[in-house]
Amino acid sequence: AQSVSQHNHHVILSEAASLELGCNYSYGGTVNLFWYVQYPGQHLQLLLKYFSGDPLVKGIKGFEAEFIKSKFSFNLRKPSVQWSDTAEYFCAVNHNDYKLSFGAGTTVTVRA
Amino acid sequence: DAGITQSPRHKVTETGTPVTLRCHQTENHRYMYWYRQDPGHGLRLIHYSYGVKDTDKGEVSDGYSVSRSKTEDFLLTLESATSSQTSVYFCAIGETGNYGYTFGSGTRLTVV
Numbered sequence: 001a002q003s004v005s006q007h008n009h010h011v012i013l014s015e016a017a018s019l020e021l022g023c024n025y026s027y028g029g030t031v032n033l034f035w036y037v038q039y040p041g042q043h044l045q046l047l048l049k050y051f052s053g054d055p056l057v058k059g060i061k062g063f064e065a066e067f068i069k070s071k072f073s074f075n076l077r078k079p080s081v082q083w084s085d086t087a088e089y090f091c092a093v094n095h096n097d098y099k100l101s102f103g104a105g106t107t108v109t110v111r112a
Numbered sequence: 113d114a115g116i117t118q119s120p121r122h123k124v125t126e127t128g129t130p131v132t133l134r135c136h137q138t139e140n141h142r143y144m145y146w147y148r149q150d151p152g153h154g155l156r157l158i159h160y161s162y163g164v165k166d167t168d169k170g171e172v173s174d175g176y177s178v179s180r181s182k183t184e185d186f187l188l189t190l191e192s193a194t195s196s197q198t199s200v201y202f203c204a205i206g207e208t209g210n211y212g213y214t215f216g217s218g219t220r221l222t223v224v
Contacts, residue, residue, distance in 0.1 A: 004154075006154075009152075034212050036212075042217070043202060043215040043216060043217045043218055044155075044202070044215045045215075046212050046213075049212055090154055090155065092212075094212075098143050098160070098162065098206070099145075099157060099160060099170070100157075100212070100213060101157075102147075102154040102155040102156075103154050104152055104153055104154040105154045
């Protein structure tokens, strides 16, 4: 079975700091990659997705992610975080079927 | 999100009782999914459906059953609830995994 690893369980940073969350997956074939965000008390919302083409993907709210095939990675970045980015972030992978496998999530706390 | 609703939003039940959670969609999507979310585990797939009366098991299906008699409704049943099934349950819909899912608002289930 495919596995998805998120390296950081909890990240704490100050406003205006840069954020990078790691995500690695185990499947070697063609994959589709996603980052979801879950704000406190809410459901998951799609931040961005990668299917093919430019490995640098831009999403909503100033987030971007880079697909590095050789490293089986899809790391999420944001140059300057805001207090409102406090949330839990999930990486997810699909490999040409209709199921998504999720990582365990990374909790991001942004201090004002 | 518009187009997908879960009920109930919160439920407390006693060990050994049956519980049914409902997911209703108005998007006419073929695929529907039930996930549970637990700290440190992210989201884990319980069951999914790829059409009316077509369902299959996910990675944590023990103790759960599902039914889909109509395109719009996907029911998750805990036949005899246990404390280990205390969790937040999310329903998701999508046409294919390639495009990601839309998630419902979740059901917080507590088994006492």
